[in-house]
Amino acid sequence: MPSLRQYTSLLLLPTTFFGYALYANSALLMNAASPEAQASEAKDLSLSYVIDGEATRDLDTLYKNELPHRAASVGLFGNARYALLGAGRKGVIVGEDGWFFSAEEFKNVSRADIDAAVDRIADVQRDLDARGIRLVLAPLPAKSDIYSEEVPSLVRGPAMAETYNAFAAALKDKGIVTADTRQALLAAKPFGEVFLKSDTHWSPSGAKATAEAVQTSLQVAGIALPSESVTAQWQTPVSLWGDLTKFVTSPDYAPTVGLTQESVPIYRTTVNAAAEGADIFGDDTAVPVMLVGTSYSANENWSFADFLRQSLRADVVNVAKEGLGPGVPMMDLLAGVALDETTPTVVVWEFPIRYLGTKTLWQRDGDAKAGGGNV
Incomplete structure (x- = not known):
């Protein structure tokens, strides 16, 4: 029969996870409901706002920018990935002896x-x-x-x-x-x-x-x-x-x-x-x-x-x-x-x-003109 310690161990991880999820999302909701946030991010909550995907993009941005402890999570996860796998995020190639490309x-x-x-x-x-x-x-x-x-x-x-x-x-x-x-x-x-x-x-x-x-x-x-x-x-x-x-x-x-x-x-x-x-x-x-x-x-x-x-x-x-x-x-x-x-x-x-070979070599990103440009 499982002991009290085993029950505690089995319940600790999911309890901690859901507890943090509840806290984090509550913090997000409180921030989104503040007068300052509503004034600066007023949205037309129509059906097209959801169907067109704008709601998903806004939610993704909200989680990326406002999630509590995000900076610590990024740093700790990045450390673990680098220490254990010798890798980084998309966009970087980790080489030998601390060389990054x-x-x-x-x-x-x-x-x-x-x-x-x-x-x-x-x-x-x-x-x-x-x-x-x-x-x-x-x-x-x-x-x-x-x-x-x-x-x-x-x-x-x-x-x-x-x-x-x-x-x-x-x-x-x-x-x-x-x-x-x-x-x-x-x-x-x-x-x-x-x-x-x-x-x-x-x-x-x-x-x-x-x-x-x-x-x-x-x-x-x-x-x-x-x-x-x-x-x-x-x-x-x-x-x-x-x-x-x-x-x-x-x-x-x-x-x-x-x-x-x-x-x-x-x-x-x-x-x-x-x-x-x-x-x-x-x-x-x-x-x-x-x-x-x-x-x-x-x-x-x-x-x-x-x-x-x-x-x-x-x-x-x-x-x-x-x-x-x-x-x-x-x-x-x-x-x-x-x-x-x-x-x-x-x-x-x-x-x-x-x-060389980039589409925006001669024009700024988003500029449809052929003459001006960015990379």
């Missing part, structure tokens, strides 16, 4: 997608040529390519290396000046990590190697820039959680499974105004180099614009944008007035190849 870097890009992108880039070059501006493209290889040895063997493959080589070759066939960033990153790799382990982005070492590759491509193409005096210095490193960590667990719980923040040294450069040969008529808006691209350039933590300034010995104006991929910032630049106001000699376009 974006799932976007494990795809096959068709030749048609490559050719379509190169044709569009050639159109951009013609537009810039008409303005008397030279284009230099810096295609960025995938982190999963540069650190393929850290990728799990089940998903390891040559797809992204082949995509980079095909893209770079097609660009050169169109006469577009192209920096060989892949070889530069591979050459710099033995001297320090060129990508951050838990982030999609490069390290300052990777940014520096890429800037030097851009400078080499200008030399080979015979593009000369007036040499300027540049002052540079390292600043105090910043600590940050890699953007791929959130696909594994929450930052509050990450240290308990051995995950740590990235320490990123900051590099800053300034052009010596006295050595610039400033226009005596007061026209000081002209900057020889304009940088356009993605968060690899826009985020100042990576110091790419500063390394570019030092490598080229020229001032650089940075118009890159975060969260839009490589195509949209260039389309915005061509449609705006910055080129006319700044009159650069060269535009450096930083272009991660993992965006």
Whole structure:
């Protein structure tokens, strides 16, 4: 005959589960019934609201955003999944020795997608040529390519290396000046990590190697820039959680499974105004180099614009944008007035190849127009 302890054990788990469910849903109902919630989330509770699925979406959002202890649950479950299975949520590939990779870097890009992108880039070059501006493209290889040895063997493959080589070759066939960033990153790799382990982005070492590759491509193409005096210095490193960590667990719980923040040294450069040969008529808006691209350039933590300034010995104006991929910032630049106001000699376009083949490469998400864009 079962003992009292056995009865207690059998009843404890379901009682705890249903008790928490009652508490959590009561909290949700109380929050939803508050005057503030009703004022901000007033809904037409019609039959179509349910049939069209809007009610289900709203309920799902409510549970995701308002469920008590959600953050703790996400962190603890993520820790357990990472510790026991060595895996994260959809969107991340967990590699060896704490290396994380974006799932976007494990795809096959068709030749048609490559050719379509190169044709569009050639159109951009013609537009810039008409303005008397030279284009230099810096295609960025995938982190999963540069650190393929850290990728799990089940998903390891040559797809992204082949995509980079095909893209770079097609660009050169169109006469577009192209920096060989892949070889530069591979050459710099033995001297320090060129990508951050838990982030999609490069390290300052990777940014520096890429800037030097851009400078080499200008030399080979015979593009000369007036040499300027540049002052540079390292600043105090910043600590940050890699953007791929959130696909594994929450930052509050990450240290308990051995995950740590990235320490990123900051590099800053300034052009010596006295050595610039400033226009005596007061026209000081002209900057020889304009940088356009993605968060690899826009985020100042990576110091790419500063390394570019030092490598080229020229001032650089940075118009890159975060969260839009490589195509949209260039389309915005061509449609705006910055080129006319700044009159650069060269535009450096930083272009991660993992965006090739995406439907929103040249237009913002949800924008039906063919000309503007986002990734």
